[in-house]
Amino acid sequence: MASVLLGVIAIAACSNAAARQKDLDESKAVWDSRGQSSYTITYERRCLCGFAGSFVARVENAAVTSVEPATGLGGTEEMPIALTVERLFEVVQEAIDRGADRIEVEYDTDHGYPRRIRIDSDRGAEDDELTITAELAMN
Numbered sequence: 190m191a192s193v194l195l196g197v198i199a200i201a202a203c204s205n206a207a208a209r210q211k212d213l214d215e216s217k218a219v220w221d222s223r224g225q226s227s228y229t230i231t232y233e234r235r236c237l238c239g240f241a242g243s244f245v246a247r248v249e250n251a252a253v254t255s256v257e258p259a260t261g262l263g264g265t266e267e268m269p270i271a272l273t274v275e276r277l278f279e280v281v282q283e284a285i286d287r288g289a290d291r292i293e294v295e296y297d298t299d300h301g302y303p304r305r306i307r308i309d310s311d312r313g314a315e316d317d318e319l320t321i322t323a324e325l326a327m328n
Contacts, residue, residue: 209285209292217278219301225274226251227328231259232272235320246271249328277303277323284308300325 227250233243243259253271281303284292291309296302306321 206285206288209281209294212294212296213278213281213285216296216301216303219296220274220278221301223300225300225327228274229326229328230272230274230323231326232321232323233259234272244272246273247328248273251275272321272323274302274323274325277306277321280306280308280319280321284310297325 227248229245229247231243231245244256245259246256247254251273253273256271281292281294284306287310289308289310291307293305293307294303295305297304302323302325303321304323306319308319
């Protein structure tokens with residue numbers, strides 16, 4: 190009986206990963222079809238990783254031109270990590286590739302970019318969760 194149950198769990202995990210990959214690929218195709226290489230991204234990164242906070246990054250021709258704490262949103266990080274839409278897609282892909290226990294992604298319906306990412310790499314481990322929310326303004 191235990192081996193049957195484990196087989197069902199393994200199948201569910203594989204189909205979940207396949208569905209996540211399909212969602213990612215479709216959303217990335219939407220983003221790529223827009224050809225948007227210049228935008229301003231306001232994002233919040235929540236984790237116990239030392240790189241948390243709220244930031245505004247300006248992206249011109251797919252290159253980050255500036256990053257600063259978001260006024261009034263609690264950005265306190267001295268050395269902010271610049272997130273681009275491409276990097277958001279990479280974060281999701283990395284979580285799928287390493288088989289994170291929980292991956293929740295909300296994609297923007299018009300532009301395809303990840304608006305909210307929640308990752309728990311190991312449900313049994315404490316303090317390994319990552320949440321990123323993002324909003325874009327097109328330049």
